[in-house]
Amino acid sequence: DAGVIQSPRHEVTEMGQEVTLRCKPISGHDYLFWYRQTMMRGLELLIYFNNNVPIDDSGMPEDRFSAKMPNASFSTLKIQPSEPRDSAVYFCASNPGLAVYNEQFFGPGTRLTVL
């Protein structure tokens, strides 16, 4: 298995532009998570999906952020318009959804820089 795949790995954009981050979870995993990591705030959970349905988006910082999961093999995190304070590493993770076996598999991350 290729693991969780994220694209792009690096993104540099200018303030005000739209940014779309992409994630392909591990096949068969029922849960998908989006995290953001900064030096100041550490690793924060933004939103997670179960069977393609958003379950908890209370970590999404504001309306400029949106996430979708149109099918079991693809999810996007969109920022529109982007701001310099959105600069961070964004991780996607998936989980098979078994109650006790709760290992999360993380992708390599997308490093976003907003100028």
Added chain:
Amino acid sequence: DAKTTQPPSMDCAEGRAANLPCNHSTISGNEYVYWYRQIHSQGPQYIIHGLKNNETNEMASLIITEDRKSSTLILPHATLRDTAVYYCIVRVAEHYGQNFVFGPGTRLSVLP
């Protein structure tokens, strides 16, 4: 949910055992202890988890005290590649979302 406290940093000599402590004094009876690590610029990686008993896998051992208020992750023969930030997390196994919280962790430096 219970919170955890970990030392901010530790050093370990290559080839020696690395013992990383974690305090979780308010842990509930149905909460598990999980350990992840994050090597620079990579996504966090699962290491091990446990409820009451000590656990061992190919990566590490987890020792949980009898009162469950603290635990220790042991890397038996640390290598330079084990240099990373190690996170101790407590959570109910069936719960997801905001219950899965990464703290600042312990930055382990394995020295040659």
